[in-house]
Amino acid sequence: MNTELKSKIAQEFLENFNEEPILIFSPGRINIIGEHTDYNDGFVFPAAVDKGIIAAISKSNSNESVAIASDLNEKFEFSIDNVAPLKDGNWRNYILGVVGEIQKKGIEVGNFNVVFGGDIPNGSGMSSSAALENSIVFGLNDLFDLGLTKEEMIYISQKAEHNYVGVNCGIMDQYASMFGQKNKALLLDCRTTIATPFEIDFEDYELLLINTNVKHSLADSAYNNRRAVCENAASLLNMKALRDASEEDLLTIKNKISEEDYQKALFVIQENNRAQEASKAMTANDIEKLGALVFGSHDGLQNQYQVSCDELDFLVQLAKEYDNVIGARMMGGGFGGCTINIVKKGKAATFYKLVAPLYKEKFNKECSPYSVNISEGTHKIVK
Ligand code: GAF
Numbered sequence: 001m002n003t004e005l006k007s008k009i010a011q012e013f014l015e016n017f018n019e020e021p022i023l024i025f026s027p028g029r030i031n032i033i034g035e036h037t038d039y040n041d042g043f044v045f046p047a048a049v050d051k052g053i054i055a056a057i058s059k060s061n062s063n064e065s066v067a068i069a070s071d072l073n074e075k076f077e078f079s080i081d082n083v084a085p086l087k088d089g090n091w092r093n094y095i096l097g098v099v100g101e102i103q104k105k106g107i108e109v110g111n112f113n114v115v116f117g118g119d120i121p122n123g124s125g126m127s128s129s130a131a132l133e134n135s136i137v138f139g140l141n142d143l144f145d146l147g148l149t150k151e152e153m154i155y156i157s158q159k160a161e162h163n164y165v166g167v168n169c170g171i172m173d174q175y176a177s178m179f180g181q182k183n184k185a186l187l188l189d190c191r192t193t194i195a196t197p198f199e200i201d202f203e204d205y206e207l208l209l210i211n212t213n214v215k216h217s218l219a220d221s222a223y224n225n226r227r228a229v230c231e232n233a234a235s236l237l238n239m240k241a242l243r244d245a246s247e248e249d250l251l252t253i254k255n256k257i258s259e260e261d262y263q264k265a266l267f268v269i270q271e272n273n274r275a276q277e278a279s280k281a282m283t284a285n286d287i288e289k290l291g292a293l294v295f296g297s298h299d300g301l302q303n304q305y306q307v308s309c310d311e312l313d314f315l316v317q318l319a320k321e322y323d324n325v326i327g328a329r330m331m332g333g334g335f336g337g338c339t340i341n342i343v344k345k346g347k348a349a350t351f352y353k354l355v356a357p358l359y360k361e362k363f364n365k366e367c368s369p370y371s372v373n374i375s376e377g378t379h380k381i382v383k
Contacts, residue, residue: 001025002119005054006381012070013056013115020058021113022142023381026135027052028118028126029176030209030340030372031331032185032290033297034275036305038170039227040234041191041241042272045279046172047200048180049372053118053131054381057139060111067095070117080111085164094129097160098136105156107146114139123215124370125330125337129165130173133157134378138178142380150378151193154178168224169333180377187279191243198282200374205287205326207340208348209370210355212311214336223333226264226305233257233265242268260306267304271297291327291342295320298329307334311363315339318355325351338370 006023013021027048034044060066067076069091076092083100085093095114102109116135120126137153140146148156154174161169171190179186184197200207234242236253247269254262274293281289298316302308312330316339319328324347331340343351352369359367 001050001375001381002054005117005119009054009056009070009115009117012068012117013058013113016066016068016115017058017113021056021115022058022139023383024055024057024135024139024142024378025052025381026055026131026138026378027177027180027375028120028128028131029173029180030126030207030374031172031176032340033271033278033294033329034172035271035297035301035330035332035334036226036307037243037268037272037275038172038188038190039168040170040230040268040272041243042268043275043279044170044172044188044190045185045198045275046176046180046188047185047374048176048377049120049126050375051119051126051372052177053116053120053128053135055114055116055132055135055139057112057114057136057143059143060113063111065111066113067092068115070115080109089164091132093164094132094160095136097164098133098140098156100164101156101159102137102140102146102148104159105152107148109140109144109146112140112143121211121213121215123336124211125216125332125334127173127177127332129161129167130157130177133160134174134177138378138380150178166224168227176377178378180375182376183374185374187275191241196279198279202287202342202345203285204345205342206345206348207372208343208351209331209338209340209372210315210352211338211368211370212309212315212336213365213367214309214311216333216336222307222335226307229261229264230268233261243272245269263304264306267300271300287342288326291325294327294329294340294342301330301334305334309335311336311359311367312339314359314362315355315367318358319351322351322354
């Protein structure tokens with residue numbers, strides 16, 4: 001966790017509210033493989049990182065709540081008696097959404113003051129939104145003794161995203177951010193929310209993130225469209241979710257859907273298999289196999305599921321051409337954000353130095369390397 005950020009948020013809270021808050025750290029996440037499988041009840045392979053959101057939060061002594069987004073220098077005043085979603089509310093809707101979804105469970109929350117800030121770039125595919133939602137629900141649960149379990153909290157966060165932000169996301173981001181474990185990636189079965197932790201120690205390899213600095217926005221209809229395509233295919237198959245389908249099953253409805261939708265559903269089935277294969281490769285310490293699966297994932301995301309973009313494809317193509325990278329793909333919802341690369345130990349800087357000028361030349365903007373450590377999930381910061 002970023003101690004500088006912690007001091008900055010605590011200081012800003014003190015200046016505005018002149019009282020002692022509790023401090024919550026809620027991390028962003030990476031995902032090794034298993035993309036767009038979570039809302040199909042499938043498998044994902046995320047890990048929480050040491051970057052995310054820090055929220056300072058306390059009960060309010062008035063009939064008003066105040067939320068301050070430190071990075072944006074924006075202040076929002078509201079009352080817990082009126083938490084309807086705002087049109088173009090941006091970050092405000094995450095806060096309102098969490099409060100609103102807690103209230104929908106018949107649980108009372110008091111007014112509160114919060115200052116939050118983060119060190120994951122928005123739209124980088126590392127789930128800054130889930131980190132923000134989790135920090136608020138976790139903070140409110142602690143302050144007001146709401147008695148919510150972590151499991152309940154992640155579903156509150158997810159519903160805030162659905163009902164207040166308009167993104168019909170799965171549960172991967174909220175889960176990873178809440179339940180992350182130090183140095184471990186979690187093979188999560190999104191149907192049962194049973195997770196198997198895997199130590200991330202690749203011996204000869206390391207992970208490198210490269211941010212395209214293309215900001216994605218999942219609120220665009222594209223994400224929800226993908227989910228609708230999947231649900232339609234599952235319903236034509238009379239199945240609960242595509243997780244239950246095999247490639248053979250899918251062939252039986254090929255003539256009932258467009259070729260594009262068929263490819264998208266096929267991608268999900270294959271990606272779900274890849275995520276499970278990846279866990280076997282990790283158990284066998286076969287990192288080359290893992291790398292091949294990761295490249296395969298990108299191919300599918302680019303060509304079948306069509307959620308990539310030129311900048312991501314360019315970085316992955318360079319990774320394929322560079323011997324010391326054995327796997328690379330776009331990460332998260334897509335349309336921008338970061339690539340995740342499995343690179344020979346000690347070669348990450350060289351690889352980045354190679355791609356940076358080529359990227360600049362092609363797109364006339366910078367890409368940036370991003371280094372993270374795998375760490376524990378949402379928690380109260382002990383002062
Ligand atoms: C976003 C969503 F929030 C997740 O639920 C997941 O679907 C991901 O895109 C794609 O795997 O991060």
